[in-house]
Amino acid sequence: xxxxxxxxxxxxxxxxxxxxxxxxxxxxxxxxxxxxxxxxxxxxxxxxxxxxxxxxxxxxxxxxxxxxxxxxxxxxxxxxxxxxxxxxxxxxxxxxxxxxxxxxxxxxxxxxxxxxxxxxxxxxxxxxxxxxxxxxxxxxxxxxxxxxxxxxxxxxxxxxxxxxxxxxxxxxxxxxxxxxxxxxxxxxxxxx
Amino acid sequence: xxxxxxxxxxxxxxxxxxxxxxxxxxxxxxxxxxxxxxxxxxxxxxxxxxxxxxxxxxxxxxxxxxxxxxxxxxxxxxxxxxxxxxxxxxxxxxxxxxxxxxxxxxxxxxxxxxxxxxxxxxxxxxxxxxxxxxxxxxxxxxxxxxxxxxxxxxxxxxxxxxxxxxxxxxxxxxxxxxxxxxxxxxxxxxxxxxxxxxxxxxxxxxxxxxxxxxxxxxxxxxxxxxxxxxxxxxxxxxxxxxxxxxxxxxxxxxxxxxxxxxxxxxxxxxxxxxxxxxxxxxxxxxxxxxxxxxxxxxxxxxxxxxxxxxxxxxxxxxxxxxxxxxxxxxxxxxxxxxxxxxxxxxxxxxxxxxxxxxxxxxxxxxxxxxxxxxxxxxxxxxxxxxxxxxxxxxxxxxxxxxxxxxxxxxxxxxxxxxxxxxxxxxxxxxxxxxxxxxxxxxxxxxxxxxxxxx
Numbered sequence: 001x002x003x004x005x006x007x008x009x010x011x012x013x014x015x016x017x018x019x020x021x022x023x024x025x026x027x028x029x030x031x032x033x034x035x036x037x038x039x040x041x042x043x044x045x046x047x048x049x050x051x052x053x054x055x056x057x058x059x060x061x062x063x064x065x066x067x068x069x070x071x072x073x074x075x076x077x078x079x080x081x082x083x084x085x086x087x088x089x090x091x092x093x094x095x096x097x098x099x100x101x102x103x104x105x106x107x108x109x110x111x112x113x114x115x116x117x118x119x120x121x122x123x124x125x126x127x128x129x130x131x132x133x134x135x136x137x138x139x140x141x142x143x144x145x146x147x148x149x150x151x152x153x154x155x156x157x158x159x160x161x162x163x164x165x166x167x168x169x170x171x172x173x174x175x176x177x178x179x180x181x182x183x184x185x186x187x188x189x190x191x192x
Numbered sequence: 193x194x195x196x197x198x199x200x201x202x203x204x205x206x207x208x209x210x211x212x213x214x215x216x217x218x219x220x221x222x223x224x225x226x227x228x229x230x231x232x233x234x235x236x237x238x239x240x241x242x243x244x245x246x247x248x249x250x251x252x253x254x255x256x257x258x259x260x261x262x263x264x265x266x267x268x269x270x271x272x273x274x275x276x277x278x279x280x281x282x283x284x285x286x287x288x289x290x291x292x293x294x295x296x297x298x299x300x301x302x303x304x305x306x307x308x309x310x311x312x313x314x315x316x317x318x319x320x321x322x323x324x325x326x327x328x329x330x331x332x333x334x335x336x337x338x339x340x341x342x343x344x345x346x347x348x349x350x351x352x353x354x355x356x357x358x359x360x361x362x363x364x365x366x367x368x369x370x371x372x373x374x375x376x377x378x379x380x381x382x383x384x385x386x387x388x389x390x391x392x393x394x395x396x397x398x399x400x401x402x403x404x405x406x407x408x409x410x411x412x413x414x415x416x417x418x419x420x421x422x423x424x425x426x427x428x429x430x431x432x433x434x435x436x437x438x439x440x441x442x443x444x445x446x447x448x449x450x451x452x453x454x455x456x457x458x459x460x461x462x463x464x465x466x467x468x469x470x471x472x473x474x475x476x477x478x479x480x481x482x483x484x485x486x487x488x489x490x491x492x493x494x495x496x497x498x499x500x501x502x503x504x505x506x507x508x509x510x511x512x513x514x515x516x517x518x519x520x521x522x523x524x525x526x527x528x529x530x531x532x533x534x535x536x537x538x539x540x541x542x543x544x545x546x547x548x549x550x551x552x553x554x555x556x557x558x559x560x561x562x563x564x565x566x567x568x569x570x571x572x573x574x575x576x577x578x579x580x581x582x583x584x585x586x587x588x589x590x591x592x593x594x595x596x597x598x599x600x601x602x603x604x605x606x607x608x609x610x611x612x613x614x615x616x617x618x619x620x621x622x623x624x625x626x627x628x629x630x631x632x633x634x635x636x637x638x639x640x641x642x643x644x645x646x
Contacts, residue, residue: 001275001480005426006256008488017257021246023434028236085468087416091382107452116466120415124408142441142452146434153269153398153433153460157470158415161456166408169448170328170344172351173217174366179327179374180381181408181455 025143033105033138034189040108044164045177047186057132057190061097064130064186068094074117075099077132077190085119096126096182100133102148103187106141107163110187113149114158123162129182135191197543201518210348214515217347218506224449225503225557234445244438245561248497251396251429252487258396258429259478265399269461271474279309282477286311286388286421287318289475293419295320295385299377301403301410302326302345303390304500305423305479307338307522311388322388323380325409327373331357340516341524342502343447348515377409387413387471391424392499393439394476397432400460401476404443404453411455420459420471425479427496433458439499442559446501482535492567495530497560504554504564510547520544526554530567538575545571583618598637608632 006013029036038048049064051057054077061081071093072082082097083089090096098118102111110131114120123129139145142161152159166181177183204210229237251258263273276282290298298315300306300322312333315322324333328346332339334357339345346354355364358372389410393402401422403410414420430439436458444450463470486496505511505525516524520541521532529544545568554564594600608631615623634642 001277001426001478001484002256002259004277004480004484005259005487008484009253009256011254011256015254018250018254020250020431020435021243023432024240024243024438025434026236087382087469091378104452109452114463114467114470116464116468119468120411121469124411124415143437146437149433151398151433152458153265153395153400157269157459157461157464157467159458160411161452161458163450163452163454163456165454166406167454168327168370168407170326170331170346171349171354171366171369172213173220173344173347174351176366176370179370179407179409180325180377180412 025147027140027143029106029140033140034135036105036140037103037108037138037189040106041103041164041187042108044108046108046164047184049186049188051188051190052192054190057188061130061132061188065095065097070095070097071122071126072097073099073119073122075132085122087121090119090121090125093126095128095130096122096124097130098123098132100131100187101137102145103133103138104141104145104161105138109142109161109163110185111145112160112162113152113156114160115156120158120160123160124181127178127182128184128186130186130188132188132190135189138189197547198518198520201514204515204518205513209350210515211513213348213350215512217341217344218512221344221448221502222506225446225506226449228445228449228451234441240438240442241559241561244442244499244559245497247430247435247438248560249494251431252427252493252496255426255429255487258431259426261396262394262399262429262476265397266461266474266476267399269399269474271399271461271476274475274477275480276477277480279479279481282309282423282479282481283311283314285477286423287314287320289419289421290315290320290386291318293385295419297380297384298322298386298388299380299384299409299413299417300324300329300388301390301405301413302329302339303388303423304339304342304522305390305425306388309423309479309481311423323377323384325377325381325413326405326407327370327409330373330377334358338517338522341505342500342527344502348517381412381416384413384417386419386421387415387417388421388423389413391422391428391476392443393430393436394424394428394478395431395433395436395458395460396429398458398460400433400458402436403457403459404440404455405457406448406450406454408455411457414457414459415470418471419473419475421475421477422459423477423479425481425496426483427498443499443501446503446557446559486534489534492530492534492570494562495527495534495567497562498527498531499560500527501559503557503559507553507557509549509551509553514547526564526568527562530562530564530571533571533575538571538578542575542579545575587618602635602637605635608635
């Protein structure tokens with residue numbers, strides 16, 4: 001197939017690799033990223049909780065998690081707040097608790113890079129997902145994210161952007177939340 | 193013309209319920225899009241379109257370089273690239289892998305490319321259960337149908353029909369039906385040995401597959417089973433991860449009016465050591481199936497820029513009347529009209545490029561600026577040259593010759609004297625749908641002479 005592509009294009013093996021058009025990364029957003037993130041995330045039906053420091057975050061989380069079956073990632077800030085990862089735990093839990101690597105203010109998006117301390121299924125299988133993020137990790141948007149991490153595959157096998165709760169409109173265009181992923185999503189922003 | 197439009201067109205036009213469903217769904221998608229691309233909301237929208245077009249053009253013009261780079265990066269991240277020249281080769285690879293690994297259950301997330309190669313039918317014949325997990329796709333798999341629309345596959349189904357298909361108790365709502373499907377499909381996700389997805393983008397510098405969705409079924413298909421297979425046409429390549437900043441902004445807005453869809457997964461290779469989950473095996477099946485044929489046509493190569501957003505369907509006055517099942521192949525609407533003849537051959541459904549008012553809406557909304565109306569005209573010309581009626585050819589050749597010879601043209605004064613073209617003979621059918629302006633009483637030369645300027 002490789003040779004048929006070359007043939008179709010009329011290109012030869014010696015033809016040099018050209019430079020693509022310059023990458024287009026422009027930050028069009030200015031202002032307070034936290035306020036903007038809060039506005040965009042809430043508009044998507046997400047719930048935002050603020051905590052001044054890790055201690056406050058933990059005590060608020062403990063209240064929110066009381067009486068629920070929780071599966072938590074191995075992020076240091078979440079130690080002891082839930083069961084360890086297993087497929088069974090993820091499938092049975094009421095709440096999945098993870099950290100988030102970044103957030104994008106202009107779209108209300110959370111960014112998760114796969115790594116040994118986090119799992120893909122904790123944020124996906126339980127009906128409710130709670131993500132904890134450091135305040136300074138809220139970026140302006142996609143352009144800033146991709147300027148900071150020009151090639152995510154170098155560090156991670158997966159990068160997932162989450163913009164609001166799982167949703168569908170496949171039945172008569174009616175919006176339903178929580179079709180396969182969590183129908184409820186909560187972000188706890190830590191730091192002043 | 194050998195074939196004629198299918199009877200589905202008449203059926204669709206005669207069904208008021210279906211007409212309402214198509215019109216309101218496409219209207220809503222179009223309106224949602226409009227609100228997210230307004231100049232005050234997204235001032236650089238036109239610039240983004242231009243940029244996306246240029247990136248796609250550059251990538252396809254040098255596709256050999258980018259598929260090579262992509263393959264090297266997939267390999268470096270523990271994955272394997274399979275080159276499939278035909279639909280049969282792609283199906284055979286996937287079927288064999290399932291057999292070798294002893295997999296009897298496969299979960300699938302929506303992929304138009306898999307519809308193109310009839311993968312489900314192939315796997316079924318092999319005794320492998322392939323379950324569609326996108327809610328709309330799940331519904332139409334149960335009814336044995338194909339996608340009605342590129343992004344809204346079950347657009348034509350009413351809530352009552354869905355309740356029927358799912359054997360729901362009376363009083364079902366969209367919420368209760370979705371919950372039923374969620375419960376059934378959740379079991380499948382956890383039990384499946386292989387997850388098959390399409391790809392919205394293939395990123396050359398990362399060896400990554402990018403999946404864009406709202407439900408979470410593509411995330412589940414790509415991370416719950418032990419094996420992930422992504423099936424994609426070679427035209428899905430983009431050079432760099434950074435180019436996603438352009439394409440993701442356009443795709444969500446153009447498709448459903450979302451600045452970003454709920455989930456965007458960028459997946460590069462197998463799980464890394466220490467990662468608790470993610471696939472142990474990662475395959476990308478790169479499909480040709482006629483694409484290199486289009487690549488060879490420098491003029492129409494841009495047909496392959498398509499990112500499958502569905503905006504051209506939602507804005508097409510023809511699609512909005514005749515619906516998704518009146519088109520002869522999996523790709524419907526304006527993009528289907530230009531892809532089908534190029535993939536299947538001009539002779540397959542020669543009426544297709546003619547079933548357009550050439551209003552230009554498709555070209556105006558296309559996020560990657562594919563000149564669909566221009567390509568329709570080129571296809572019309574090719575079909576007319578090859579298949580056109582002999583008498584018609586002769587008539588136009590004569591007309592052209594007369595128009596190029598003023599003294600001969602003068603001899604046809606008697607035609608002008610009639611005032612109106614007679615709706616008779618071969619012109620009758622043509623004029624039944626068109627109005628011609630009245631013929632002028634005098635030619636330019638006659639007027640010139642009368643004014644004594646000769």
